[in-house]
Amino acid sequence: MLLPASFYRRENTCLIAKELLGKVLVTRFGQEYTSGIIVETEAYRGAQDRASHAYGNKRTARTEVMYAPGGRAYVYLCYGIHHLFNIVTHGKDVPHAVLIRGIEPLEGIPLMLKRRRSSLLRPSLTAGPGVLSEALGIRTIHSGQTLLHGKDIYIEDTGILVPDKEIICTGRIGVAYAGDDAALPYRFFIRSNPYVSKGKTILPS
């Protein structure tokens, strides 16, 4: 079942990030079909969150899509190389988003391997926000696209159940510049899943 607008447009972005675990992220570009189970996410809470590109309600051409109602892709280039895929959440003019940090490959694995120029199925194929975008063929040109039409990029609920006991919550990765906000418990991942990224979490002080 395709996730509906009502899933993304709720106000609790941390809850959305948590509930995205176990959902299936799909890209379908013509005949090219690839998918993976979401195993790691991070919430970014807009105006009030120093780690967010929309901190202080900053509006630029890049961040504008986050001000749309939930259910669109926000994709940006990081370190000049990596395309990072986010899901816009909350309502209009509230620029929240969820970063997808890890997926477990499900369908179209040969195509993912080809996109990653790899021949071996191993966690480095899709563990990490930059590499999973490459495996799924997601690039900055997709920023702003809707996830609600079941075309190009979308998310399905296939009934995979992730027990609460298997979900771990920590501080976020790579946002040391955000001061105290870096340690907020906004990162969610599935315990012991090999496709969770290997970055260092920032511990609360």
Add this chain to the structure above:
DNA sequence: ATACCGATTAACT
């Protein structure tokens, strides 16, 4: 026009 830097990764020691 110019300068700085990052929600990372892979390849090193």
Add this chain to the structure above:
DNA sequence: GTTAATCGGTATA
């Protein structure tokens, strides 16, 4: 454990 790669976005002038 460390660090080079790499370039669009953003701020400043």
